Amino acid sequence: MVPDIKIVEEAKRPLAMNPKKFGLWLFIATVIMLFGAWTSAYIVKRGDMGWSEIIVPDLFWVNTGIILASSVTMVWAVRAARKDNFESLKIALSITTILGIAFVIGQFMAYGQMVELKEHFTGGPVSHSFVYVLSGAHAVHLISGVFFLIFVLVAVFQSKVHSKNMNQIEMCATYWHFLDVLWLYLFVFLLLNK
């Protein structure tokens, strides 16, 4: 038997990323389209006759500060995880979660303020309903983000998150920063298009 040896070119490995991280970015794209639709509708409606000015409650400013701070602590948490600094990681991620919950509570308190200022979800002008829809839909997404944070937090306390296993916390951070930027966009949008 004579071995017949042939040399064949190795096929190139195509470009590939982490599928889960990639999927998260696609999910973020869907959320962008969702809010893109609502803010576009808002602008179209604002161009119509009979637009009554919206009231942006003061608490939104406080909540914006809270969610910005939570993004900072999130960055701190990811850095700590990368350096395997577990004490800081636990503290930073816990603070982020608490700030996230505080933001949700703050938003509901802001709704209280809005009601006091006679800005209602139903029965009033369309512009007022829009403020509720935009902030409420954001809050729903933020609550999902808080659940994600709690999920990662549990993993952190089980020592499953470390410099060799960063996927989970990195995805959580991506989503969290996105929710932060999304809120900033909505807030500035509402301030500029009262």
Added chain:
Amino acid sequence: MATTDIHIHQDVHHHDDHGHEHDEHHEGNFWTTYIFSLDHKIIAKQFLITGIFWALLGGTLSVIFRLQLGFPDMNLDWLKPVLGEWITPEGKLDPEFYLALVTMHGTIMVFFVLTAGLSGTFSNFLIPLQIGARDMASGFMNMLSYWFFFLSSVVMFVSLFLETGPAGGGWTIYPPLSALPQAIKGSGMGMTLWLVAMALFIVSSLLGSINYITTVINMRTRGMSFTRMPLTIWAFFFTAIIGILSFPVLFAAALLLIFDRSFGTSFYLSDIYIGGEALAHDGGSPILFQHLFWFLGHPEVYIVLLPALGLSSEIIATNSRKPIFGYKAMIGSMLFIAILSFIVWAHHMFVTGMNPFLGSIFMLLTLIIAVPSAVKIFNYVTTLWKGNIVFTPAMLFSIGLVSFFLTGGITGIFLGNSAIDIQLHDTYFVVAHFHLVMGSASFFGMLAGIYHWFPKMFGRMMNETLGQVHFWITFVGVYLVFFPMHYIGIAGFPRRYYSWTNFETFSGFADLNMLVSVAAILTLAAQFIFLFNFFYSIWRGRLAPLNPWNSNTLEWTTPRKPGHGNWVGEIPSVYRWPYDYSKPGAKEDFIPQHIPFSETPESNLPHENELIKLETSNGEGAIIIEGNKH
């Protein structure tokens, strides 16, 4: 013959071609294998069977309202056992139920059959098999996608049995009609369930799309570069991108409608008087809904059509035994169509009182779609030109698709014109147009796909003769149904009207309508030939060879019935594009994608010989295939 693959810069490993069971293959029980399966092939079949169920139901609904349109004096008492109170004591179809039938026919066909049934089946089935992956990026998300669809199907199905009937405001559910339960019966509970079902459907569709895109980008086998992907994969890829960008907008629109209906906001409602009394809703705009809806609605047309075009590209190239003409032009035109689909939505709204200047911009953009569409048709015809055409049922249905795409597309040029649209909008001309270009074309693409990939799905062949009979009746039937509608439409008869015998102008079309209705019944009846063929062949069909159509793509390198993980042993690498049919000099008229150029020196082109030299002197980046001569 023993063959050994050695991968030099990877872990060196040996395997035999025979009798090597892959360790990923798990035996599950009935529930994990067939019901809550994570395997993309089973999930694809679940989508397919559910889609067929819906197609049958949607088709039956259309025949019921065709009875009313074609035979307005007919006594429909014999339908009482099925429709009950919807048949009036005089033996007539209840006019409000007629609206519900039209609405449900549209919803079912557009979303449940041609979106979920088509994309869900073939994206799931073909993406991993044709790009060389063991499964989708996330099997769990894939399963969720089906079960959200199933839940959505259940809700929509239940709505058919409500006393007030299913949604009746048309599949486009324009407010205020759809927003006010007092308006018609179909805007009550039926509409609520419609919205719930569609919300679930959107979740399902997004889960699916995210999975498809992730899989196509990240899970391709070695050598499967973007320019070596079959056009099917390109089509599914673009479809998924369109879905991800447009379905959230429908969700946004639907949510605001839910708030208007159930919470008392007025996003879409203003200045409405019922019984002389003003409603509390004030300050909304129904046109806003149309903008949001059609921002999804128009891309949705291409979500329905592109997968069918992808399937037929593959089938036409395979059965013409010729490379697809203009591979890159095909990709380019699909990309162009995908982009354009997002900036033409207002051509559905020319007569809503929009600024005529804005109308002409949308008209211009709309007419530009004719360019990539014509490129595609040209490429189909040139692929067929001088090919060794094999008229399998799949091929016939693909050619039928090209025919419908052309005849239906040409009327699109008229409708896209904002001036002519004043006469033609909301007439049967529109009905004829979209049923041909998107309805029938996509439906034929779906059938072509089923005939072509049935051997891979079920390991058996479908009966060819029955397939051809099915094709000819359906093809002739579809033209008989939709061609006369153009004339009825030009004459000005509006769609969605319960009856036309009351109008002197239109009573002249009674015989034409009768013809349409008879053709519709025949066409539906022909689908039972298909159903018989399909289910009979699943169990009793002739056993399929490994590569029944002598095709090039990777799915035909799998076992007859691929198990979980698709390939036994190593996933094949890809060395060439998928359309090397009838290559001059080649031994056979097809060279599958996994055959390296070094094995086909007789047919290589000069630049392909260059590719062989990719191997370096120290053997890095090379595979040694060692075969023993006996």
